[in-house]
Structure formats: C-alpha cells, structure tokens
Amino acid sequence: MKFKLLAGAALAAVTIASGASAREVGWYGAVDLGYHWPMGIDGTSSNNAANGKPYNWKFNQADDWSGFARLGYQVSSNWRVELEGGYRPGDIESVRGGASNAIQGLCTAGVVRTTAAPNCGSPTGSIKTYTLMGNVIYDILPDSTLNPFIGVGVGINQTTADAIVGQFSTITPVGPAATPANPAYQNLTIDDDDTAFAWQGIAGVAWA
Template identity: 65%
Template sequence: MAAVFAASGAAAQEGWYGAVDLGYHWPDSLEATSSNNAANGAPYQWDFNQEDDWAGFARLGYQLNDNWRIELEVGYRSGDIESVRGGSNQAVVGLCTPGVTRTAAAPACGSPDGDVSAWTVMGNVIYDILPGSALNPFVGAGVGVNHVKMDVLGQFSNVPGTVTAANAQQNLTIDDSDTAFAYQLIAGLAWKATDQLSVDLTYRYLGGSDLDFTSTGSLASGLQPGVFSGDYRDQSVTLGLRYL
C-alpha cells in the first residue's frame, strides 16, 4: 500500500474531461402527505416504496488544477413500485393490486402497479485528495434539479364505511411528474489507469425539496386524496470511466 500511494507521476493535467458511470441505487421510501383529508379527518400519510434498480450518469467536467475539478452531471434512476403503505392509524392503510376482489377466504392484498423514475441535472465540485497517486480518494458536492415521474395504479386496501357493489373496488391513479431543487454528496476512489484515463468508484447521496404528485380516485364521489407531497432521497454506487 505504501508503494502504491508513493507512486506518483506528473502533476494532474488541466483541461476538459468526459465520463460515464453505471451502477446500482437504492431509493429511500418517498414519505408523502396528501392535500385532502381521509375519513378520519387527517391527511393520508403513505410511504411509496420502490425496488432497488440500476442508475446511470454522464458527466462533462473541467480539471482546474491538481486538486479541484468542476462538472455538469446528468443522471437517471428508475425503480418499480414495491408497495404503498401507511401506518395503522390511517383511515386507508395503502394501495393493493388493482382489480382484485378480496374476501375472507382470499384476503391477500398484493402490490400496486407502477414505477418511479428520476432525471437529475447537477453541477458538482470535486476535490481530489491525492491527485499524484495511482489511487486517489475524492469528495464533492453538487446542486441542481431533480425531475421525478410517478406512475402508480392501485386499489385502496380498505374503504371506510359500508361497502357496496359500487364502491367495493376503488382505484387510485397517480400519473404525474414534478421538478424540484436537489443536492447530492459525493465520495469515491479513482484509479489512474493512464495519464488520461481514470476508473471512478463513486457513492452519491441525493436529497432535495418536496415534489407534488396529483392523484385521481376512480369513483368521483369516493376517496380522493388529492395531491401527494414528499421529498425524493436516494443512494447509489457506480463504476465509471473518466477520460481527460
């Protein structure tokens, strides 16, 4: 290890670079609150849970000097909806598989349909800690915008009051997108393969302001939560190539 970190070539070059990163991301639950109240007089408070999935990033940057670089980054994250659930204090606990008639003999709820995708555009500032070494740790931060598209279709898991043939199956549809301020924290390790080519192992933590998604209940006189508001948070690890 001492030999690796002691091995140093010429000082880091200045100039433009391009990079691509591919990897894995695990989104946090999107904790959302509705604009309309449920039957108990309180808003719906549901967690929209996504499955872990792949993530990709493209970066265009400029190496200012040995330690500092700046870059413009475009990122994409996707994930199927795993569940939509609230606490036991909710008038309606969450969403189930649409179009399924549940009975005492077949009470299984199942998962709603849909997915959530996020496009980010970020301006990053990166600090290279050991720019002259073959292995170079780096840290950074970025600010920008996050455009999130939510597509969800599910059946209300329980309908308060008397269940009739007309309201036994009420579905909720969310097909909306919103854009909000976003920030990210970055840490990683770069391996200098050549003077111009580096391999980056990068961790990103993404957060930001609340996003709004309009929902529509299938029964006009039935359950209508209105607009759900919550913030999108995500963690990702990627492996990428950066060419100076």
C-alpha cells in the same frame, strides 16, 4: 384524489465512477453506471378523507440501476468542476400509511379479495428520479495510480410518479356479490411530479 409527491426525499445511491479521464488541465467526459437503494418517499393527498384528515402514505421502491453522464473541466491537478445528469428508476413495491389513515394503502388493482383470499398484493407503476447537479471535486493524490477524491454538489431533483395504479386496501366485499353498481374494490391512479433543490456529498477512488 390527487397526490403530491415530496421530491426532497433523499435517494441513496452507490455508483461505479471513473473519476476524471486525465490529470491535465482541460475538458473531460464520463458515463457512469451503478446501483441504488431508494428510501421511501412520503406523499400527502390534497383532499381530506372522510375523517377530515389527508392521506399520508409512504411509497417504497425496489432497488434498481442508476446512470449518470458528466461533463467536467480539470481546473488544476487537484481541482475539477463537473455538470452531472443522473437517472434513477425504481418499481413500486408497496404503498403504505399509518393506522390513523382512513385507507391504509394500496393493493394490486382490480382484485376482489375475500376472507379465503385476503392477500393484498403490490400496486403497479414506478417512481423515476432525474437530477442535474453542479459538482466541485478535489483529487487528493492526482499523480498516483489510486487517487482518492472528495466533493460536493448542488442542483435540482425531479421525482416523477409514473402510472402508479392500486386498489384501496380497506375495500372488501360486504353483503351481496360485487356488481358494476356495487364494486367490491376501488382503484386509484397516481401520475404526478415535483421538483426541488438537491445536494450531494461525493467520495470515491479513481484508478489510473
């Protein structure tokens, strides 16, 4: 089974940014570190299940750090433009779908669940997001110690599923004990990526 990730899903992020390194016209560079709270990413299988419908699952990630590198040019005291590269990783916490799915999600791979030990557990793997953005930023009080700024950016976003491995949640032992010919679980591995148009709003305060 192949899953196609929808990279257009928004990823919320909070970043500690330094702003422009100087107010004079000219080039500047910066490296920023922050923390982000990813939203769930929707995935749809390319093949239908036995009920004639595709699998629709939501991939939920753990909160994690984020990093950015920026190269900018101070056009004037108030205006600057930037090229920004970003990286946002996040380990998989759960893969879940709706009640209409033939299989409703993924559990920890390779675990034989029983009535006495029914816990699903989490699949393994991660989703990583890479962005390349062009930003236009307006410095509101460029000559002040505290300088609020606002801006917008457009670019591309690539989302990569890195070896997500999990067990179908609804496969449990039935009848005799599991054997290699009659396994009590079925695992799924997902490796995929997708690239899409991206945009962002920017707001912050730079401290000189």
